Amino acid sequence: MTEPKVVDITLPFESSEDETAQKKAVGRKLKVSPKRIQSLRLVKHSLDARRPAIKVQLRFEVGIDSPLDPEPTPEIRLPKLSASAKTVIIVGSGPAGLFAALRSLQNGWKPIVIERGKDASARRYDLAPILRKGTVIEDSNYCFGEGGAGTFSDGKLYTHQARPRS
Numbered sequence: 001m002t003e004p005k006v007v008d009i010t011l012p013f014e015s016s017e018d019e020t021a022q023k024k025a026v027g028r029k030l031k032v033s034p035k036r037i038q039s040l041r042l043v044k045h046s047l048d049a050r051r052p053a054i055k056v057q058l059r060f061e062v063g064i065d066s067p068l069d070p071e072p073t074p075e076i077r078l079p080k081l082s083a084s085a086k087t088v089i090i091v092g093s094g095p096a097g098l099f100a101a102l103r104s105l106q107n108g109w110k111p112i113v114i115e116r117g118k119d120a121s122a123r124r125y126d127l128a129p130i131l132r133k134g135t136v137i138e139d140s141n142y143c144f145g146e147g148g149a150g151t152f153s154d155g156k157l158y159t160h161q162a163r164p165r166s
């Protein structure tokens with residue numbers, strides 16, 4: 001298995017989901033034609049909303065001239081829940097809520113996570129009115145929604161293993 005190239009790019013919010021724009025920026029950074037980029041795998045996504053022109057920072061693994069190897073499936077070993085497993089109600093899917101859910105599963109309890117906000121992808125679009133118009137969507141904003149306030153942290157709260165840069 002060959003180690004993929006890892007590259008960081010910054011794009012304006014509006015074009016950050018556009019694959020052509022992503023390939024162009026990655027190609028520029030790696031000094032290769034975008035046509036040679038066979039696959040991009042997003043490994044980190046963060047928002048820089050300190051100025052009115054919102055920027056998105058993206059880290060990709062890049063397959064040049066050949067596609068990336070398939071990602072290994074993470075293995076999580078948890079006890080099987082019995083039919084009589086205790087139910088734990090967890091309010092909020094921030095780092096504390098998600099960790100409580102994991103601990104519950106490890107202890108053989110059935111967690112039910114209740115979250116007032118939207119999923120993480122939808123939340124990104126709900127931040128724009130705060131910066132552009134100064135209006136806050138009450139249930140989906142920097143603090144409320146999947147991942148809690150941790151979703152938009154600078155990375156300290158993330159625990160997945162980062163690959164070294166090649």
Ligand SMILES: Cc1cc2nc3c(=O)[nH]c(=O)nc-3n(C[C@H](O)[C@H](O)[C@H](O)COP(=O)(O)OP(=O)(O)OC[C@H]3O[C@@H](n4cnc5c(N)ncnc54)[C@H](O)[C@@H]3O)c2cc1C
Nearest residue numbers: 092093094095096097115116144145148149150153154156
């Ligand atoms: C703007 C900002 C930037 C930050 N940046 C960083 C950083 O860069 N690095 C860092 O390490 N930490 C950062 N923090 C701190 C970090 O995000 C928090 O310490 C962490 O998110 C707290 O986790 P939590 O699970 O306790 O609470 P939260 O993350 O606040 O999660 C609470 C969850 O409960 C949900 N909820 C609330 N009320 C209800 C209800 N009535 N019903 C259902 N769900 C509900 C919310 O929607 C939310 O998902 C930042 C915090 C903020 C606000």
